[in-house]
Amino acid sequence: MKPLIRILSLWLAALCFGACTDDDLIDGTPTPEPETGIVIRLSAGDLEQTRTDLTSQANLHHVQSVYAILYKENAEKSDYDYVTCDDLNWSPKDSSSYGEAQAQAKVLNLPNDINLEAGNYTVLCVGLDDKSGETYNLPDAIKNKKLSEAKATLAADKTKDDIAKSELFAGWNEFSFVPDSLNIVEVEMKRRVAGVICYLTDIPYELTISGENAGTYRVTKVQVCLYKNQHSEIGLLRKEIEGKGYPADFGSEELEDSNVLMEFPLGGYSKQQDKNLYTISQQKGLAPNSLLGGVYMLPIDKDGQKNTIEVKLLGKKINSSGENPAKEAEEIEIANFPAINDDIDFDATEGSTKNYPIRPNLIYHIGDKPSDEEEGTPESLAGTEVKIGVKCWENETVDVEFPSVPISFGMEIEKDNLPYKTEPKSSEDNEYYIFDCVGSDEYCLHVKSSVLYKKWVVTVAPVVEENVGTSTNSDNMIYFKQVNDESDPERYDISYTHTDESLSEKSIPIVITDYVDISGKPTRKIRISVVGLKADEQTPDEASRMSMTVEQYNAIIVSFYDDDEKKTVVRGFSHFDWGVIRDRENGKPSEGEKIPWGYARYMNVGKYWTGPIATAIYADEGPYATDGSKNYNTAKKEMYHPSGEAEDYYWKDSAIKLCAQKGCVYDKNTQKIVQTEAKWYLPSYTELDEFLQTAYNKDDANIQIGKFYWSSSATRASDTDAWAYSVNENGYTSVEDNMWGSHRMTNSFYARQCCLCN
Incomplete structure (x- = not known):
């Protein structure tokens, strides 16, 4: 039968x-x-x-x-x-x-x-x-x-x-x-298999250590490590421990480079304002400033001399100026926290709470996360050790899944390895970094992968706001360099797809383009979104999405009538003085850098010049009074000398040279960034005068009232005289004779960048 x-x-x-x-x-x-x-x-x-996620020790x-x-x-x-x-x-x-x-x-x-x-x-x-x-x-x-x-x-x-x-x-x-x-x-x-969960809080931002590697370190990663490599094989038949109800056998065959169970890169997070701890964006079901991860592993026996599981902190040494670690700094282990198991029902013995086996069908949890919805109690790293709980994976009624690691990409924009706060922490928090209108290609987007979403796509899109004037500039302000495109790595686009299987931190070079829109909004906003891609199919998983808002100032728009061109012309000005340093958290500027007008060492302006500069950029008439870009081009030409001495003496450290910046514009046809020499320049005396009178009372113009600003225009009175302006609290501009002449070689004034709009 x-x-x-x-x-x-x-x-x-x-x-x-x-x-x-x-x-x-x-x-x-x-x-x-x-x-x-x-x-x-x-x-x-x-x-x-029936998903395979781990966000708690609850059973499913x-x-x-x-x-x-x-x-x-x-x-x-x-x-x-x-x-x-x-x-x-x-x-x-x-x-x-x-x-x-x-x-x-x-x-x-x-x-x-x-x-x-x-x-x-x-x-x-x-x-x-x-x-x-x-x-x-x-x-x-x-x-x-x-x-x-x-x-x-x-x-x-x-x-x-x-x-x-x-x-x-x-x-x-x-x-x-x-x-x-x-x-x-x-x-x-x-x-x-066994399950291991790690739920942590109080992550140190910096640690000072002694000994061979003494110094102060920025904490860069948290790792959860086994005392040895994991196993790669286990029998499907099992032998029960009498009276215990869980298997007594362990895996076999060592898997190379597998002792790190979980890793949490911290590059995407910033420091708490009042504590030496990391600020970690809160996610649903998690306690504030906490990290959560979980994995399955094949069971492994204990080593009586080694800590079975440790939480480790890795870091890079901070340089002498107190800035972030140099990119080339070595990342080393700076602290470790043994995971203590004191449950005698699960292999703990007197004097041996750090050495215990990892058995199948048991869950080992650092921190308590009873369910997806409950925040639970993460384990603190404020001490020197952590406690690990052990429980049978049975007779639980909470519907929570295993294993999962929240997406928490830790996304941020950074420059010189320093993060920028790109959106307020709450609706009441009005202070945060808004990028200037002058574009730059010196930024990168820092993204941290997760165990479940090693593949991801990042995109940008404008933020649509109600009851706000529309902009004639519909372009995005951020573009990603396609460094993973071997055929054209210099190409830029509004999205970037990461397909690397590694869990290493990824820094994507980005460009923030110029924003000079004569009819646009005071600021423009875009939203950067990172979406994890499922391992088996390139389909966005909405549950893995996170995003952040980035905002950029529009240029300060100034218009005036140009007698030479017989029409009204428009100029755009930066919101900040040249050389200003801004707080990366709240965007507040420090005082800008003062610089000389154009000559570094010699009073004799004609010493190395091929022609008299005074006749070239007089300000009394013609385009040199109203177009500082022409002053830049002429000054650069006239200051040239074959020996290079003229450039060293007169050009290199001048306000005209230093304020000249290429800017960044995106070309949709070529998908490249177009940069024009001296698109941003030191304004002429007319441009500067109009700007100071127009914007002196604007808070976001950040003008130094009563302080002098250089123009790029020379005067007719002397080939060693240049125009410098100041503005008072009533909007009246003035120049002082004793601030001209030879003082431009020894006196340093403020400078403000300008660009042509028409």
Whole structure:
């Protein structure tokens, strides 16, 4: 006859199930028993979802497929030979009773050509989630092999990151098969992996250490580490510890470079204002300023001399000026926190709380995160050690999933390895960094990957605001350099896709373009979004999205009538003096740098010049009075000398030279950044005068009232005289004779950059 395997109860232990009886219902209908065959009871409890995420130590399984592998005892009674492997085509979510605390059941008919003889058999059941099948190549890897060779072995192309996301169940039982009768087999499946969760707070921003590497360090990473490399193989049969209810066996085969279980790069976070701790953006269900991560791992035995798990801080040495670590600084371990297990029910012994095994079907949690919705209590790094809790992964009722690491890319814009605060922390916080109108290609976007979303895409889009005047400039202000495009790495676009499998921090070079719009908004805003991509398909996962708003000032627009061109002309001015340093948190400027007008060493203006500068950039008439860009071009030409001495003496440190900046404009056709020499320049005396009178009372113009500003225009009175203006609190501008002449070589005044708008 054709044997019938009836799946009546395959226990998924540690999955919040109570005992099931023969009276259990299948979708509300009593389950009839066959008269003959092999009966295995298969049960799935009160489960609502089947993702493989870890955000707490609460219990939930994620089995999506179950395989039954049948073995027959060999003649020597030394092993069991492979008979068949059948996909039960079962997933709890396929049943209408799924999530209703009822058992599900399924009938499986063996193929017609399977004729079982009487004898001793073993049935091995393997439960897989959506990743573990590929991670361990199951069930194919154990087909046509003896029962003693039934092992989960990491596939050749898989890594520790795949182990971290793969949940694996196995259960087995022996039975004697009697043909033409009903053979009932009870099988209990349990996890063959352990879970490790780390939930931390009070992350130090800087640490000062002594010893061989003494100094002050910026904390750059948090790691959760094993005392040795992980295992890459484990048997699917298990031996229970008597009276304990959890397996006694461990994995085998060492996996290279796998002792780091979790890593949290901190480059995307900033310092708390009043504490030497990191500010970490709060996410739903997490405590403020906390980090959460979790992984699966294969069980590992203890080493009596080594700490089983440690939380480590890595850092880079801060330079003598107190700035962030230099990019080339070596990253070293600067602190470690042993994870203390003091639970005698789970391997803790007196005097040995730091050395304990990691067993299958147990969850080890640093910090307490009972559910997705509850913030719980993260473990503090304010001390010298952390506590690790251990619990059986069973009889829990909270619907939280395992393992997951929140997306928390830690996205930020930075320059010179320093972060910029790009949006207020709250609606009441009006102080934050707004980028100037002068574009720059010296920034980068810093993005931290996560375990589950190593692939991601970052995009920008304008922020649509109601009741705000529209801008004629519809272009974005941020463009990403396509450094991963081998064919054209100098190309820029409004999106960037990261496909690197590593978890290292990624810094994407970006350009912030000029914003000079004569009819636009006072500021323009864009929103940068990072979306994690699923590992198996390049589809944005909305749950993994995070974003931040970046804002940029429009230029200060000034218009006046140009007698030479016989029309009204428009100029754009920067919001800040040349050389100003701004606070990267609140955007407030310090006092700008003062610079000389144009000559560094000699009063004799004609010493190295090919022609008299005074006749070239007189300010009394012609374009040199109203167009500072012409003054720049003329001064550069006239100051040239073949020996280079003129450039060294007259040009290099001059206000005209220093204020000349290329700016950045995006060309949609070529997808390149176009930079024009001296697009931003030291204004002529007319441009400067009009600016000071127009913007003297604007808070965001940041004008130094009563202080002198250089123009790029020389005077007719002397070839060593240049115009310098100041403005008072009433908007009246003035010049002083004793501030001209030779003083331009020794006196340093403020300078403000300008550009042409028409």
